[in-house]
Amino acid sequence: MTYDTNNIFAKILRGEIPCNKVHEDEYCIAFHDITPAAPVHVLVIPKGQYTSFHDFTAQAPAGMIQGFFASVRAVAMKLGVDQNGYRLVSNHGADASQSVPHFHVHILAGRSLGALLP
Numbered sequence: 001m002t003y004d005t006n007n008i009f010a011k012i013l014r015g016e017i018p019c020n021k022v023h024e025d026e027y028c029i030a031f032h033d034i035t036p037a038a039p040v041h042v043l044v045i046p047k048g049q050y051t052s053f054h055d056f057t058a059q060a061p062a063g064m065i066q067g068f069f070a071s072v073r074a075v076a077m078k079l080g081v082d083q084n085g086y087r088l089v090s091n092h093g094a095d096a097s098q099s100v101p102h103f104h105v106h107i108l109a110g111r112s113l114g115a116l117l118p
């Protein structure tokens, strides 16, 4: 899939539209999801043009992949959800209902999340 530079997360990365940011470092920014599915619902997105997990893990330099996932862990710590637990979700493609074509990891937490799928 060709990267769409006008997707909503690309615009957030460029600062063209606002977000409720919780973390930023050299690898990523993290911000609250606009339609939270749990009491804690934060999106972590890499600073780079990657369409999904599948693309990111194939195309990004090893240091970027390592740094990004370390940042996801740091965001979970910052949110204070590591003790009670959290779920990571990353949708790739149509069958997963990916709606924004910029790689992102959902951090979901704040209550018992139950079964993996409804």
Ligand code: 5GP
Binding pocket: 008, 019, 020, 031, 032, 033, 034, 035, 036, 043, 090, 091, 097, 098, 099, 100, 101
């Ligand atoms: P996906 O369905 O691609 O895995 O997840 C995309 C997520 O982005 C959805 O949970 C949706 O609520 C969130 N989202 C879509 N547009 C915006 C936006 O403009 N700002 C924020 N903060 N989240 C958004």
